[in-house]
Amino acid sequence: MKYQSQLVAKPYFIAALAxxxxxxxxxxxxxxxxxxxxxxxxxxxxxxxxxxxxNLLIVWLLMAFMGxxxxxxxxxxxxxxxxxxxxxxxxxxxxxxxxxxxxxxxLVPYAHLxxxxxxxxxxxxxxxxxxxxxxxxxxxxxxxxxxxxxxxMTLIKGRKTSINLILVGALCGLALLFLPSFxxxxxxxxxxxxxWWIVHGWVEGDWELILGALLGFILIKMTGVDRExxxxxxxxxxxxxxxxxxxxxxxxxYYIGAPAYWIWLGSIFSAMExxxxxxxxxxxxxxxxxxxxxHPNKAAMLWAMGTPIMAFLGAGVWGFMITLAPAQYxxxxxxxxxxxxxxAFFGAYAMVSMAIISYTMPMLRGREAxxxxxxxxxxxxxxxxxxSMIGIALALTGAGIVTAFLQxxxxxxxxxxxxxDRARVFFWGREIAGASFFTGLLVYLRSFFIKGEYQYxxxxxxxxxx
Amino acid sequence: xxxxxxxxxxxxxxxxxxxxxxxxxxxxxAYDKPGRLLMVFVLVLTLLKGQLVVxxxxxxxxxxxxxxxxxxxYLIAVGTLIGIAYLIS
Amino acid sequence: xxxxxxxxxxxxxxLGSAVFFLIIYLALTYDTWQQIPVRDxxxxxxxxxxxxxxxxxTNDCIGCHTINGEGSYYAPxxxxxxxxxxxxxxxxxxxxxxxxxxGRRQMPHFNFTPAQIDDIVAYLQWLSNVDTNHWPPxxxx
Amino acid sequence: xxxxxxxxxxxxxxxxxxxxxxxxxxxxxxxxxxxAIWVFIFAELTVFGVLFVAYAFTRSxxxxxxxxxxxxxxxxxxxANTLLLLTSSYFVVRALRAxxxxxxxxxxxxxxxxxxxxxxxxxxxxxxxHQDFARGITLSANLFYMFYLSLTFFHFMHVxxxxxxxxxxxxxxxxxxxxxxxxxxxxxxxxxxxxVDLVWILLFxxxxxxx
Numbered sequence: 001m002k003y004q005s006q007l008v009a010k011p012y013f014i015a016a017l018a019x020x021x022x023x024x025x026x027x028x029x030x031x032x033x034x035x036x037x038x039x040x041x042x043x044x045x046x047x048x049x050x051x052x053x054x055n056l057l058i059v060w061l062l063m064a065f066m067g068x069x070x071x072x073x074x075x076x077x078x079x080x081x082x083x084x085x086x087x088x089x090x091x092x093x094x095x096x097x098x099x100x101x102x103x104x105x106x107l108v109p110y111a112h113l114x115x116x117x118x119x120x121x122x123x124x125x126x127x128x129x130x131x132x133x134x135x136x137x138x139x140x141x142x143x144x145x146x147x148x149x150x151x152x153m154t155l156i157k158g159r160k161t162s163i164n165l166i167l168v169g170a171l172c173g174l175a176l177l178f179l180p181s182f183x184x185x186x187x188x189x190x191x192x193x194x195x196w197w198i199v200h201g202w203v204e205g206d207w208e209l210i211l212g213a214l215l216g217f218i219l220i221k222m223t224g225v226d227r228e229x230x231x232x233x234x235x236x237x238x239x240x241x242x243x244x245x246x247x248x249x250x251x252x253x254y255y256i257g258a259p260a261y262w263i264w265l266g267s268i269f270s271a272m273e274x275x276x277x278x279x280x281x282x283x284x285x286x287x288x289x290x291x292x293x294x295h296p297n298k299a300a301m302l303w304a305m306g307t308p309i310m311a312f313l314g315a316g317v318w319g320f321m322i323t324l325a326p327a328q329y330x331x332x333x334x335x336x337x338x339x340x341x342x343x344a345f346f347g348a349y350a351m352v353s354m355a356i357i358s359y360t361m362p363m364l365r366g367r368e369a370x371x372x373x374x375x376x377x378x379x380x381x382x383x384x385x386x387x388s389m390i391g392i393a394l395a396l397t398g399a400g401i402v403t404a405f406l407q408x409x410x411x412x413x414x415x416x417x418x419x420x421d422r423a424r425v426f427f428w429g430r431e432i433a434g435a436s437f438f439t440g441l442l443v444y445l446r447s448f449f450i451k452g453e454y455q456y457x458x459x460x461x462x463x464x465x466x
Numbered sequence: 467x468x469x470x471x472x473x474x475x476x477x478x479x480x481x482x483x484x485x486x487x488x489x490x491x492x493x494x495x496a497y498d499k500p501g502r503l504l505m506v507f508v509l510v511l512t513l514l515k516g517q518l519v520v521x522x523x524x525x526x527x528x529x530x531x532x533x534x535x536x537x538x539x540y541l542i543a544v545g546t547l548i549g550i551a552y553l554i555s
Numbered sequence: 556x557x558x559x560x561x562x563x564x565x566x567x568x569x570l571g572s573a574v575f576f577l578i579i580y581l582a583l584t585y586d587t588w589q590q591i592p593v594r595d596x597x598x599x600x601x602x603x604x605x606x607x608x609x610x611x612x613t614n615d616c617i618g619c620h621t622i623n624g625e626g627s628y629y630a631p632x633x634x635x636x637x638x639x640x641x642x643x644x645x646x647x648x649x650x651x652x653x654x655x656x657x658g659r660r661q662m663p664h665f666n667f668t669p670a671q672i673d674d675i676v677a678y679l680q681w682l683s684n685v686d687t688n689h690w691p692p693x694x695x696x
Numbered sequence: 697x698x699x700x701x702x703x704x705x706x707x708x709x710x711x712x713x714x715x716x717x718x719x720x721x722x723x724x725x726x727x728x729x730x731x732a733i734w735v736f737i738f739a740e741l742t743v744f745g746v747l748f749v750a751y752a753f754t755r756s757x758x759x760x761x762x763x764x765x766x767x768x769x770x771x772x773x774x775x776a777n778t779l780l781l782l783t784s785s786y787f788v789v790r791a792l793r794a795x796x797x798x799x800x801x802x803x804x805x806x807x808x809x810x811x812x813x814x815x816x817x818x819x820x821x822x823x824x825x826h827q828d829f830a831r832g833i834t835l836s837a838n839l840f841y842m843f844y845l846s847l848t849f850f851h852f853m854h855v856x857x858x859x860x861x862x863x864x865x866x867x868x869x870x871x872x873x874x875x876x877x878x879x880x881x882x883x884x885x886x887x888x889x890x891x892v893d894l895v896w897i898l899l900f901x902x903x904x905x906x907x
Contacts, residue, residue, distance in 0.1 A: 033629075033660070034629070036658055037658055037659045037660030037661050038657055038658060038659070038661055041653070041661045045618075045661070045663050046618070046619055046627075046629050046660070047615045047618020047619050047627070047629075048618070050618055050619075050627055050629070051615065051618055110613065110614060110615045110618075111610075111613045111614050111665070114613040115613075119613060123609065123612065123613075125612060125613055125615075126611070126612025126613055126614075126615055126616075126617065127612070127617070128617060128625065128626060128627075131615060131618075162562065162566070184612075186600065186605050186608060187591065187592070187595060187597055187600065188595070188608060188622065188623075188682065188685070189591045189594070189595045189623075189685060190588070190591055192622075192623060192625060193584075193587065193591070195625075228562055231562055231565075232560060232561070232562040232565040232566075232732070233565075235562065235565035235566045235568070235569040235732075236565050236568070236569070236732060236735050238569050239565070239568045239569040239572045239573075239735075239736065240735075240739060242569070242572050242573045242576055243572050243576060243736075243739055243740075243743075246573075246576035246577060246579070246580050247576055247579060247580055247583070249580070250583075253587075254688060254690070255623060255624055255687045255688055255690035255691075256623040256624070256625065256687060257591065257594055257595050257623065257685040257686060257687050258587050258590075258591065258594075259586070259587055259590045259591075259594065259835065259836050260688055260836065260842070261583075261835045261836065261842045261846065262587075263688065264750060264842065264843075264846070265583070265846065268743060268746050268747055268750065269743065271746070272739070272742070272743065275739070329690060329692060330692060332624040332690065332691075333621040333623075333624030333625065333626075333628065333632060333691075334628060335628050337628075338628055407695050407696075408691065408692045408693065408695075409692060409693075413692075413693045413694075413695040414695065415631075415695055416630070416631035416632070416695065416696065417631075417659075417660070420660075476793075478786065478789045478790070478793070479786070482782065482783070482785075482786035482789075485782045486779060486782060486783075489775065489778045489779060489782065489897075489900075490775075492900070492901060492905050493771065493774075493775040493778075493905070495905065496771050496904060496905040496907075497771075500763065500907045505906050505907075508901060508905055508906050509901070509906065511901075512897060512898060512901035512902075515897045516894055516897055516898060519785065519890055519893055519894045519897065520890075520894065522789070523785050523786070523788075523789050523886075523890040523893065524728065524886075524887055524890045524891075524894075525728045525789075525792075525883075526727070526728075528725060528728075529725050529726070529727050529728065530725045530726070530727075533727050536738075540741060540745065543745070544745045544748055544749060544898070547749045547752065547753075548748060548749060548752040548902065551749065551752030551753045551755065551756045552752060552755070552756065552906065554756055555755065555756035555757075555759045559726045559727075559730065559731045559880075560730060560731035560732055561730055561732065561880075564730040564732040564733065564884065565732040568732050568733065568735075568736050571857065571860075571861075572736070575853065575857050578853065579849075579850065579853055582849070586834070586835055590836055
């Protein structure tokens with residue numbers, strides 16, 4: 001850490017991990033409700049639990065991205081953050097708004113929440129991931145504007161590296177792409193069509209750029225590879241993201257009422273969407289093999305190398321399985337999609353967030369790297385979470401395939417609930433894997449409470465002294 | 467005489483004139499009665515045109531053999547798949 | 556020797572392809588926007604249908620159900636529920652929830668007025684006539 | 697070895713990195729132009745390739761529809777456009793030859809000529825699109841027209857993009873920014889333009905000719 005103002009990233013990262021913890025708890029409850037439909041029915045119905053689960057995901061990822069921005073932008077710009085105070089105020093506004101929203105979800109019936117927050121004036125509620133009431137949405141915009149103002153002013157007065165330009169540009173894109181959430185047409189098909197501007201635009205477009213920037217930053221810092229090489233590869237990878245992803249949005253338009261040509265255009269372009277992830281793996285490992293230094297933070301390196309692989313698995317492989325129109329015809333709107341969603345969100349965005357947290361947190365706490373013991377706990381947590389998430393994805397994939405065969409095909413298709421009963425074993429599998437994931441998360445969080453910094457061995461110390 | 471002509475013309479000019487001629491032939495054949503032989507013929511003409519562009523316009527005949535082979539493989543793969551699709555119809 | 560792979564060229568390609576594919580997407584969106592009202596019979600979106608949609612949104616139906624495959628996978632697809640169950644069944648079903656069967660997934664009780672239930676049914680009827688390229692594959696949704 | 701680094705930087709591994717340049721040499725001569733454009737060209741060719749193959753296999757399931765619809769296209773326009781693009785590609789080749797000989801004004805002139813031909817291509821294609829729309833041909837009219845319009849519109853956009861690139865190259869050429877030794881920019885623009893030409897050759901044969 002070179003600049004004092006980078007310290008504002010710390011509360012963001014801590015809050016991100018706390019919200020992550022909350023997200024998993026709600027995930028476990030939702031998973032349980034698949035097994036026992038009356039579990040917590042009167043306290044928190046499935047839709048509320050699910051909405052809290054997904055909204056916490058979005059908020060903690062945004063928290064992590066913002067923390068990353070407040071850490072990276074000053075370091076790359078080689079100047080103090082424009083206003084650390086504003087960043088801190090923004091943090092509390094965001095955290096309190098998020099907490100109030102969750103409390104609102106849990107205590108007030110959704111329709112009532114809509115009525116008291118002015119949804120009738122500007123209807124925005126009732127879409128996946130965008131369930132937030134109007135005041136929260138406005139709050140998100142204000143928080144984003146504050147972040148953009150702060151990092152842009154920092155960028156203007158400092159060095160303009162490509163990593164910084166990409167990161168700030170992608171954050172602008174993130175804010176811009178949120179604006180369609182205020183547009184909710186009465187025509188359901190138009191509403192679906194425009195909903196994907198936000199959801200696809202974020203997770204299959206803009207966030208991939210953020211992922212690239214964060215990963216690029218970590219790799220430059222940890223491997224000591226020439227910045228020019230890292231940055232030009234980043235540009236090429238991001239160009240591939242946009243080439244495949246912009247028209248690739250068509251893979252969401254096959255069966256929602258949009259014209260039939262999207263079946264062709266969406267299939268062809270989205271079939272290329274794994275390419276940037278393949279390039280990302282190649283890029284990350286190329287940097288690893290070309291490294292000019294051994295960084296003592298092995299855990300951060302593990303996260304950084306794991307991210308492209310898991311992102312490729314979740315977004316690339318699982319995404320590809322459901323992206324072609326003939327396959328999607330049978331698995332659209334099944335748990336197969338949920339499998340892809342889980343593995344991709346975790347593999348790409350949760351993992352890159354933990355990579356940046358893993359790299360920066362020791363420095364924010366005044367040491368280059370954590371002690372070997374703390375890193376050992378962290379890496380154990382990594383493996384448990386990664387393997388458990390693969391387990392969750394496999395179980396949900398199984399449930400999706402059951403639906404595709406029993407409910408979607410055959411001469412005598414079964415009804416929804418009948419099929420759900422047949423898929424019960426997979427829901428058990430998901431819940432067990434989920435509990436295992438939770439264990440991994442606890443192990444991971446435990447690592448933050450182990451004190452001490454990395455101790456070089458005597459041999460290395462001597463080598464450094466000569 | 468032919469050698470003489472090639473001597474006068476630069477390779478790229480010769481390639482350009484050949485491309486124009488091949489395009490004219492394709493255009494004429496567009497009005498012919500459909501048939502498999504004709505289809506294969508036009509497809510081969512097209513791939514030939516493509517290879518001319520790759521070699522003489524893009525200048526890949528000077529580039530490494532790997533790149534030239536990559537482009538050649540692309541043309542052959544696309545051409546073969548199109549040919550199969552037309553033959554099974 | 557000149558550099559064969561420059562950062563500025565990589566950046567130009569990134570920016571160029573961003574603009575390029577955005578234009579293509581916008582052009583396609585323009586065409587889609589003309590087609591959608593035809594495909595979903597927007598002329599049949601009566602005031603009742605629109606009121607029904609508002610109820611479906613503000614009660615977070617997609618928190619459990621899917622509509623045209625989008626939403627959650629906890630409860631059945633609503634795109635063709637009108638054709639699967641018929642209006643009378645739906646009108647009886649919604650106010651009768653929750654079923655209270657132990658262990659079975661429960662649908663909350665929403666306190667809808669009969670007029671509101673009519674609106675929801677009108678919306679579901681409109682929804683069932685949207686041209687979704689023959690999806691879902693069968694009546695079970 | 698350079699002096700001891702600060703302790704918190706850890707120890708350095710003295711490892712020679714395989715640089716991009718050496719990577720290039722190990723695969724024979726480099727491709728003309730900037731390597732980045734070739735990543736782009738290969739990606740674009742893949743998309744078009746898949747579209748062409750998809751067209752061909754869709755046609756095999758709807759032969760009569762495709763043959764009948766194909767007859768309604770104006771093949772003369774297609775042929776004229778082929779000649780325009782081939783010739784403009786040739787002009788670009790001449791432009792590259794000119795700059796290799798150090799004649800930057802001639803290089804600019806050849807590219808300007810290519811741009812003129814490209815503009816004529818766009819104009820002719822617009823006339824054709826206009827006539828198509830007037831006849832009620834849309835993306836949703838039938839499968840053939842869906843492919844025809846997607847492919848030609850997508851390619852149309854590539855021509856427009858290629859012209860933007862060539863225009864930049866022409867301006868820089870006239871300004872004397874390229875020399876006999878330093879003309880990667882010209883090669884880069886030329887490579888892209890030839891790709892556009894190559895795609896049209898395949899597209900013309902597939903959509904207008906083969907039946």
